[in-house]
Amino acid sequence: xxxxxxxxxxxxxxxxxxxxxxxxxxxxxxxxxxxxxxxxxxxxxxxxxxxxxxxxxxxxxxxxxxxxxxxxxxxxxxxxxxxxxxxxxxxxxxxxxxxxxxxxxxxxxxxxxxxxxxxxxxxxxxxxxxxxxxxxxxxxxxxxxxxxxxxxxxxxxxxxxxxxxxxxxxxxxxxxxxxxxxxxxxxxxxxxxxxxxxxxxxxxxxxxxxxxxxxxxxxxxxxxxxxxxxxxxxxxxxxxxxxxxxxxxxxxxxxxxxxxxxxxxxxxxxxxxxxxxxxxxxxxxxxxxxxxxxxxxxxxxxxxxxxxxxxxxxxxxxxxxxxxxxx
Amino acid sequence: xxxxxxxxxxxxxxxxxxxxxxxxxxxxxxxxxxxxxxxxxxxxxxxxxxxxxxxxxxxxxxxxxxxxxxxxxxxxxxxxxxxxxxxxxxxxxxxxxxxxxxxxxxxxxxxxxxxxxxxxxxxxxxxxxxxxxxxxxxxxxxxxxxxxxxxxxxxxxxxxxxxxxxxxxxxxxxxxxxxxxxxxxxxxxxxxxxxxxxxxxxxxxxxxxxxxxxxxxxxxxxxxxxxxxxxxxxxxxxxxxxxxxxxxxxxx
Numbered sequence: 001x002x003x004x005x006x007x008x009x010x011x012x013x014x015x016x017x018x019x020x021x022x023x024x025x026x027x028x029x030x031x032x033x034x035x036x037x038x039x040x041x042x043x044x045x046x047x048x049x050x051x052x053x054x055x056x057x058x059x060x061x062x063x064x065x066x067x068x069x070x071x072x073x074x075x076x077x078x079x080x081x082x083x084x085x086x087x088x089x090x091x092x093x094x095x096x097x098x099x100x101x102x103x104x105x106x107x108x109x110x111x112x113x114x115x116x117x118x119x120x121x122x123x124x125x126x127x128x129x130x131x132x133x134x135x136x137x138x139x140x141x142x143x144x145x146x147x148x149x150x151x152x153x154x155x156x157x158x159x160x161x162x163x164x165x166x167x168x169x170x171x172x173x174x175x176x177x178x179x180x181x182x183x184x185x186x187x188x189x190x191x192x193x194x195x196x197x198x199x200x201x202x203x204x205x206x207x208x209x210x211x212x213x214x215x216x217x218x219x220x221x222x223x224x225x226x227x228x229x230x231x232x233x234x235x236x237x238x239x240x241x242x243x244x245x246x247x248x249x250x251x252x253x254x255x256x257x258x259x260x261x262x263x264x265x266x267x268x269x270x271x272x273x274x275x276x277x278x279x280x281x282x283x284x285x286x287x288x289x290x291x292x293x294x295x296x297x298x299x300x301x302x303x304x305x306x307x308x309x310x311x312x313x314x315x316x317x318x319x320x321x322x323x324x325x326x327x
Numbered sequence: 328x329x330x331x332x333x334x335x336x337x338x339x340x341x342x343x344x345x346x347x348x349x350x351x352x353x354x355x356x357x358x359x360x361x362x363x364x365x366x367x368x369x370x371x372x373x374x375x376x377x378x379x380x381x382x383x384x385x386x387x388x389x390x391x392x393x394x395x396x397x398x399x400x401x402x403x404x405x406x407x408x409x410x411x412x413x414x415x416x417x418x419x420x421x422x423x424x425x426x427x428x429x430x431x432x433x434x435x436x437x438x439x440x441x442x443x444x445x446x447x448x449x450x451x452x453x454x455x456x457x458x459x460x461x462x463x464x465x466x467x468x469x470x471x472x473x474x475x476x477x478x479x480x481x482x483x484x485x486x487x488x489x490x491x492x493x494x495x496x497x498x499x500x501x502x503x504x505x506x507x508x509x510x511x512x513x514x515x516x517x518x519x520x521x522x523x524x525x526x527x528x529x530x531x532x533x534x535x536x537x538x539x540x541x542x543x544x545x546x547x548x549x550x551x552x553x554x555x556x557x558x559x560x561x562x563x564x565x566x567x568x569x570x571x572x573x574x575x576x577x578x579x
Contacts, residue, residue: 178432178440185418185429192416195378197404197434197483 005172008255012168015259020161023154031153037266038160039222042214043239044246044258045167050211051244052253053180054204055187056105060116062240063123064093064215065222069234070127070134072220073142082145086159086220093216094209101208105201108190117240124235139230142223156225160218167214171255174210183207187253245288251298260299330389331356331518332377332408332487337386339369339376339542346372347383348542354487359509359519361529361550364539365563370522371413373539374489378403378410391486404434409485411476413492413522417464424460427451427478434483443482450478454508470501477508481517488512490521494528506531526554538562 022034043061050058068089075085104115127134134140145152174180182203185193194200223229242265244252250261268287272280295302330353339347346369354360364370375381377388379398388396390408398406418426427447428440437443451457454474459467467475473493480488494505502525509532513519523529529536529550536553538546540562546553553559555576561569 181429181432181440184421185433188418188420189416191400192412192418193429194400195404195410195412195416196430196479197401198429199399199401 005176005255009172011256012259016161016165020158023150023157028150028153031150031157033266033270035153035157035160035225037263038157038164039218040243040246040266041259041262042160042164042167042218043243044250044262045164045171046211046214047243047247048171048211048252048258049174049183050204050207052247052257053174053183053187054207055253056204056207057109057113057244058116058208058211059113059240059244060097060100060104060119060208060212061215061243062235062237063116063120064097064212065219065239066120066127066231066234066236067096067123068093068216068219069223069229070140070219071216073140073223073229074133075220076143076224077140082143082224086217086224089220090213090217093219094213097209097212098205101205101212102201105204105208117237120235120237120240124231127235128231134231137231139228139233142227142229144227145224152225156221159221163214163217163221168255168259170210170214171258174207175255179203179206184253242284245291248298249287249291249295251300254298254300257298257300264299329356330354331391332520333389334377335387335389337373337376337383337388339372339381340384346542347376349386350539350542350544351386352537352544352547354518354520356518357513357516358535359513359521359533361533361536362520362522362539363524363529363536363553363559368539368562369542370539371491372542374410374491374520374522377489378408401433404430404483407484407486408489409434409480409483409487410489411473411480411491411493413495415469415472415476417467417472417475417479419463419465421464422461423456423464423467423475424448424451426464426475427482430479431482436484447478447482450482453481453511454478455504470497470505473497473505474508477512481512485517487518487520490519490523492522492524494523494525502528530554 019034019038022031043065047058047061050056071092072085072089075088076082080088100119104112104119107115128136130136145155147155174183182193182198185196185198186200186203190200219234246261246265247258248261249265250259251257269280269284272283276283332354334353335351337347337350338345350373362370362373372381376383379400379402382397386396387394390406395403395406418429424444424447427450428443431437431446432440432443435443435446437446448457448460451460454477456471456474456478459471464475477493490509494502497505506528509519509521521532533550536548536550537544538553538559545558545562546556557569557573560572
């Protein structure tokens, strides 16, 4: 088991290194994609803690991300240095998720899912109505990061990679400690978890907070990068749906699942945007449906050995067929 | 013998229904007490009231001299007040040993996950599941699932064990094995309150029987007496039969 998890760490390390090399080896477009991958991997890994380990289908990612955007932006506008503003955003979102989690985690299953979507909408409404502070529907300009564009995007990439690594390390720690064990118990049978002495409320809130702070930081960094935020963009319902899909595409509840899922999804999206501009949403929808029906455990949980064996059997069978046809 | 678990005037209402009405009794250290009663008498509700699943609407539950009336289930488990479920509740996608390790880790007080696993293995050997430790919990047969429930409760190092129909659905041979196991648990110094329908189990295990009917404790005493108690027979079989039965007993 430890050999397998060491392999996981090595794979992840190489992947981070590969993404980090993008600015020095590839062009602007590729760096943008790398940032996108790092960003969504961080989000999917965060979701994995509440949605994967704990089995609570949270759709709150966009709420945390959006609040992070605004807290980071407002802090920077009042003169706080960028790096500090990002940390502040993560901390603030952590606090918010603690308070909201205590309420919304009383719900289970579908009710929790709906409640967690409501958090996104409520946050968006609060931000867009509180015009005197947030600029309302006009949005906010955020002080731009200093430097030439390639330097800025390299910096953003490194910061996003940093958050992604932190989110991954958090996943590893959760996976190996009693917190993760407890969360898995809650996922499989919450009543029984309660009965064996797990303080389920505290564990669930811990998972919710851990799944919130990284999206908060990601949001704040994103705001600094693009230089302008508004409520519809920050609290995009699509973000909130995409992130769980990514984690499930790779394999929810595994360490590398969200990483594989986020990468595959971002690449697919890139291809579809480029080639089928009008149809990409429909194609995304189709992917979600296919995922639910044929890949409920995600890419990583497929029995790859069996699939390869079957493929090789089939190709063998075909070659013997040809052989016998000749005779 | 001092009381380790004491209920005084415990009631529990669900809307207009009084599922438990003014129930008082105590469980002494090292004792096996059976709780019997017809279906719907409130036996499981009583266990739920003790372990905090449905806290009592009124009355008091005292465990080891501490008022635990308002406790949550996880607190009951950590205090050493363990229970099993009538419908078994494993973690289906974990192995048998992981299931028990979870109890040991969170309900007991081990130093590490590895220590919890060792503890779990001991309990699995004790209940006779050592040979299936690494199989998924969902693949166990019913008697083994019941044993898994027992191992899970034992891993928490309980002082009091509430057994909710651990023998339901077992055949005669399996029951004999289960009886032996329950005796061995009691020998470890665990006080046991056992909910049971099978009179064989009640008669051979318990030193005292509590009879619950319509949420009220209608009789309490040694098992042999309870079997002939008029109120108990009435509760199970109706007043007409009770009358006939008593006449027949009197006539010899």
